[in-house]
Amino acid sequence: MNLKINILFIEDDINTCSFVTAALSKNGYQVTSAHSAREGLSLAAANYPEIILLDLGLPDLDGCEVLRILRRWSDRPVIVISARETDSDKVQALDLGADDYITKPFSPAELMARIRACLRHTRTCTPDRFYQALGLRINLVSRTVSLDGELIHLTHVEYRLLALLAERSGCVLTYSYMMNTIWGPYTDDNNQILRVNMANIRRKIEKNPARPQYVFTEVGIGYRMRETEGR
Numbered sequence: 001m002n003l004k005i006n007i008l009f010i011e012d013d014i015n016t017c018s019f020v021t022a023a024l025s026k027n028g029y030q031v032t033s034a035h036s037a038r039e040g041l042s043l044a045a046a047n048y049p050e051i052i053l054l055d056l057g058l059p060d061l062d063g064c065e066v067l068r069i070l071r072r073w074s075d076r077p078v079i080v081i082s083a084r085e086t087d088s089d090k091v092q093a094l095d096l097g098a099d100d101y102i103t104k105p106f107s108p109a110e111l112m113a114r115i116r117a118c119l120r121h122t123r124t125c126t127p128d129r130f131y132q133a134l135g136l137r138i139n140l141v142s143r144t145v146s147l148d149g150e151l152i153h154l155t156h157v158e159y160r161l162l163a164l165l166a167e168r169s170g171c172v173l174t175y176s177y178m179m180n181t182i183w184g185p186y187t188d189d190n191n192q193i194l195r196v197n198m199a200n201i202r203r204k205i206e207k208n209p210a211r212p213q214y215v216f217t218e219v220g221i222g223y224r225m226r227e228t229e230g231r
């Protein structure tokens with residue numbers, strides 16, 4: 001499994017949206033676009049984008065408000081793209097948690113360079129590069145999972161869940177923590193979607209899903225992953 005880097009673009013202007021989307025796709029990124037603040041927030045929670053590009057002038061909510069809400073539960077890098085060019089606009093957005101600020105109009109080359117810089121920064125700040133236990137190996141940089149040397153194909157959500165557990169192997173993660181981290185705060189309290197995904201992961205990585213070696217259920221609490229041997 002090797003996933004393209006997933007970028008969310010929150011922008012109501014159709015022309016800017018299609019120009020940026022085309023430029024990003026051409027450079028090998030996978031882009032999802034949202035045309036309102038509300039749609040953007042729910043996609044930020046659902047898709048777990050690697051980078052969020054955010055316009056400030058949105059129809060339903062100001063972009064600064066979007067930033068404020070996003071920063072309560074997401075640490076994903078945010079690059080603001082806005083026609084507002086005063087120092088105070090930039091200072092406000094950066095203080096609210098934006099990682100970078102680009103003023104319109106801008107060139108695709110500048111946008112790509114800023115995205116690369118943002119990704120470099122995120123990656124050097126992320127610890128724990130590998131998970132390894134028994135025959136299971138997870139490379140948290142290239143996002144590949146292998147079992148006894150064979151690559152395993154996981155869906156985007158399955159990978160996110162497994163990586164979340166692997167990054168804190170040996171610790172119990174509660175259902176609500178996992179639900180919140182992967183699906184965001186707008187999800188309902190029903191754990192069904194989590195259980196279904198965990199069952200699918202077990203079918204793929206456990207020799208006998210009924211007697212797991214890697215992912216253990218802590219009944220009524222959550223899940224715990226076998227401690228990594230790589231520490």
Ligand code: CA
Binds near residue numbers: 055
């Ligand atoms: Ca706008």
